[in-house]
Amino acid sequence: MEAVVFVICAALALFGAGGVVLARNPVHSALFLVMTLFAIAVLFLNLDAQFLAAVQVIVYAGAIVVLFLFVIMLLGVDQAEDLAVEPIAGQRPIAMVLGAAVLGLGIAFVAFSTNGSVTGQPAATAERLDSITADSQMVSTELPDNQVDGTEVVPNIDQLGRVIFTDYVYAFEITALLLTIAVVGAVVLARRPGGEVQPIPATRQLVLADDSDDDAAGLDAANDTDGAADAASAEPSGGADA
Amino acid sequence: MVSSTAYLVLAAMLFSIGAVGLLVRRNPLVMFMCVELMLNSVNLTFITFGNELSDIGGQVSVFFVLVVAAAEVVIGLAIIVAIMRRRPEASADDLSVLRG
Numbered sequence: 001m002e003a004v005v006f007v008i009c010a011a012l013a014l015f016g017a018g019g020v021v022l023a024r025n026p027v028h029s030a031l032f033l034v035m036t037l038f039a040i041a042v043l044f045l046n047l048d049a050q051f052l053a054a055v056q057v058i059v060y061a062g063a064i065v066v067l068f069l070f071v072i073m074l075l076g077v078d079q080a081e082d083l084a085v086e087p088i089a090g091q092r093p094i095a096m097v098l099g100a101a102v103l104g105l106g107i108a109f110v111a112f113s114t115n116g117s118v119t120g121q122p123a124a125t126a127e128r129l130d131s132i133t134a135d136s137q138m139v140s141t142e143l144p145d146n147q148v149d150g151t152e153v154v155p156n157i158d159q160l161g162r163v164i165f166t167d168y169v170y171a172f173e174i175t176a177l178l179l180t181i182a183v184v185g186a187v188v189l190a191r192r193p194g195g196e197v198q199p200i201p202a203t204r205q206l207v208l209a210d211d212s213d214d215d216a217a218g219l220d221a222a223n224d225t226d227g228a229a230d231a232a233s234a235e236p237s238g239g240a241d242a
Numbered sequence: 243m244v245s246s247t248a249y250l251v252l253a254a255m256l257f258s259i260g261a262v263g264l265l266v267r268r269n270p271l272v273m274f275m276c277v278e279l280m281l282n283s284v285n286l287t288f289i290t291f292g293n294e295l296s297d298i299g300g301q302v303s304v305f306f307v308l309v310v311a312a313a314e315v316v317i318g319l320a321i322i323v324a325i326m327r328r329r330p331e332a333s334a335d336d337l338s339v340l341r342g
Contacts, residue, residue: 002244003244006244006248006249010248010252013252013256014252014255014256014259017255017256017259017260017263017279018259020259020260020263020272020275020276020279021259021260021262021263021266021267021272021276026269026271026272029271029272029275030275033275033278033279036256036279036282037282040256040282040285040286043249043252043286044286044289046244047249047289047290047292047293048293049289049292049293049301049304051301052285052289052301052304052305052308055305055308056285056308059308059312060278060282060308063312064278064311064312064315067315067316067319068271068274068275068315068319071271071319071322071323072271074323075322075323075326075327088335091265091266092266094265095262095265095266096262098261098262098265099258099259099261099262099265100258102254102257102258102261103254103255103257103258106250106251106253106254106257106258107251107254110247110250110251110254111247156301159298160298160301160302160305163298163299163302164302164305167302168302168306171306175306175309175310178309178310178313179309179312179313181313182312182313182314182316182317183316185316185317185320186316186317186319186320189317189320189321189323189324190320190323190324192327
């Protein structure tokens with residue numbers, strides 16, 4: 001049963017990943033990404049990580065991809081990209097070679113690791129588990145074989161919460177700080193410079209598009225918009241004076 | 243019972259696909275999605291090893307990776323919005339200068 005679930009979800013994940021890379025429309029890429037993320041969430045369930053499977057669906061598929069779609073649709077960049085054009089000569093073969101090298105490295109690591117397993121050094125692992133048991137953290141060793149004993153099964157989220165709020169509590173606090181900084185940074189970056197009522201003038205894009213040779217024209221255009229803004233701001237005061 | 247090797251090979255394949263996409267595509271948003279793909283494959287590796295070693299630390303790592311990925315996406319999309327508002331058809335080739 002687990003093997004069937006694995007095969008189906010692995011196929012879906014690989015298909016979605018290929019779709020992300022090959023889809024011409026960014027919206028289709030985002031939807032393929034949702035498919036891959038769901039398949040990986042099911043694989044997390046297969047690996048006894050129930051809480052993270054739920055978080056994967058909520059955070060990734062629910063928040064991050066929706067954020068992507070918001071940006072794509074707000075900016076209106078959902079026109080299809082022409083994949084036949086190769087802007088840098090020889091870029092794709094080099095990318096393929098690099099990707100194949102990374103894949104070969106990963107598979108070689110899995111295949112040729114010591115004594116047929118991929119878990120690293122067993123001695124170090126056993127030692128580590130012993131030391132963890134000797135510490136206050138009893139939960140991590142009891143993860144899979146509680147059911148055999150017939151004792152109470154510690155749920156996945158209990159173990160995770162206990163470890164996060166004891167051993168990793170400083171990292172957790174720093175994470176909170178990081179999210180706060182991210183929110184402030186997003187607000188600062190997405191703010192329009194130079195006042196809130198100023199629309200984006202067409203002249204401004206021209207100034208930025210070819211900035212080197214039309215500096216005088218660009219300055220004139222900027223002065224024009226400034227003059228317009230000045231006039232707009234001066235008009236109500238004049239009305240108040242009258 | 244699927245062996246951990248199968249999960250690790252799947253994660254390596256997903257990582258490679260994401261890396262190739264990051265190198266090949268020109269749209270910054272699609273490149274971002276490929277980065278997410280690579281992050282997810284690494285998450286899968288973490289959880290596979292955590293399951294294999296019966297250690298909850300792998301899942302804790304994935305938890306923190308998820309949080310950092312969320313923050314990274316927020317900042318990255320804000321930068322992309324700030325750039326694309328000025329130049330709507332900007333591709334990664336045009337963005338060699340960090341000036342908005």
